[in-house]
Amino acid sequence: MEMGILGLPQSGKSTLFEIMTGVKSSQSHNEAVVRGQASVPDERFDKLVEIYKPVKVAPAKVPFSDVHAVGEHPWEAIRQNLSGTDGILHVIDGFSLPDISLALDAYRKLEDELVLADLLVIEKKLERLTKMSKKAISPQETAQNDLLPKLKNYLEAGKPLRAAGLTTAEVFTLRSFSFWTIKPELIVVNVAEDNLSFAEAFAVEANLPEPVMGICCKIEAELPGWMPPIRKNFCRPWGLPNRHLAGLSAPLFRFWDACPFSRSVKTKSRPG
Numbered sequence: 001m002e003m004g005i006l007g008l009p010q011s012g013k014s015t016l017f018e019i020m021t022g023v024k025s026s027q028s029h030n031e032a033v034v035r036g037q038a039s040v041p042d043e044r045f046d047k048l049v050e051i052y053k054p055v056k057v058a059p060a061k062v063p064f065s066d067v068h069a070v071g072e073h074p075w076e077a078i079r080q081n082l083s084g085t086d087g088i089l090h091v092i093d094g095f096s097l098p099d100i101s102l103a104l105d106a107y108r109k110l111e112d113e114l115v116l117a118d119l120l121v122i123e124k125k126l127e128r129l130t131k132m133s134k135k136a137i138s139p140q141e142t143a144q145n146d147l148l149p150k151l152k153n154y155l156e157a158g159k160p161l162r163a164a165g166l167t168t169a170e171v172f173t174l175r176s177f178s179f180w181t182i183k184p185e186l187i188v189v190n191v192a193e194d195n196l197s198f199a200e201a202f203a204v205e206a207n208l209p210e211p212v213m214g215i216c217c218k219i220e221a222e223l224p225g226w227m228p229p230i231r232k233n234f235c236r237p238w239g240l241p242n243r244h245l246a247g248l249s250a251p252l253f254r255f256w257d258a259c260p261f262s263r264s265v266k267t268k269s270r271p272g
């Protein structure tokens with residue numbers, strides 16, 4: 001189980017990855033992909049620890065991968081390194097792009113690549129199926145042959161498969177494929193310090209089925225190094241939570257909770 005961080009070059013992927021995992025990804029220039037583990041921020045878990053005071057505490061950890069998607073073709077690096085991930089954090093540059101329509105364009109640019117990649121997989125499979133003799137086609141492939149043309153139409157309309165309302169049986173039929181747009185996705189808008197409402201405005205304008213959360217990676221990256229009173233005085237006027245990653249916890253946890261694979265990771269706490 002692994003979550004991939006993707007986004008256009010210089011959108012803040014490594015900054016987000018670093019504040020979540022503590023792994024200095026931006027310094028690992030030679031590696032195409034850097035992996036790290038983030039503790040799932042969970043207030044319910046913190047409260048239980050406070051009440052029961054267990055000897056040992058082990059919050060759930062989520063593995064994240066950060067790709068150095070640089071140059072003219074960032075999609076290639078993403079495709080090669082993140083195809084096996086189970087969920088996606090799509091980071092949008094909300095700090096340097098001057099308006100929401102440009103941020104939306106940036107989001108769509110990469111989403112279109114994901115849709116196209118899935119479309120090519122379907123077209124290839126349908127082509128293979130038409131060339132096969134009826135006897136050689138397995139029952140699973142017969143079901144795929146019925147389902148894939150519908151999904152093809154869906155993708156051709158620019159929509160991701162996760163929004164296609166697939167039944168459990170249909171998801172089972174597709175289990176041999178590794179579609180990009182079927183993966184759960186959380187849109188993370190990396191906002192500027194002086195424009196914290198940008199993410200909310202983006203969510204309204206985009207009106208997408210995927211959850212959207214805003215974070216100011218620049219501030220989050222600095223918070224842990226500050227003394228609590230300084231942190232408090234700084235955060236209050238900006239309306240920011242003064243705990244590191246507090247702004248990230250609720251949407252990330254909701255997203256994490258909704259991911260089908262999250263049930264396989266147990267939160268452990270052992271009373272002494």
Ligand SMILES: Nc1nc2c(ncn2[C@@H]2O[C@H](COP(=O)(O)OP(=O)(O)OP(=O)(O)O)[C@@H](O)[C@H]2O)c(=O)[nH]1
Pocket residue numbers: 007008009010011012013014015016026067068069070095190191192193216217218219
């Ligand atoms: N002002 C501002 N700058 C930011 C913020 N987040 C990241 N940056 C800066 O933007 C630049 C790119 O950030 P990275 O986290 O390396 O972006 P990336 O998406 O990993 O970049 P690539 O891996 O090269 O595609 C760095 O110089 C960061 O310091 C932010 O919230 N505000």
Ligand SMILES: [Mg+2]
Pocket residue numbers: 013014015026066067068069
């Ligand atoms: Mg990076």
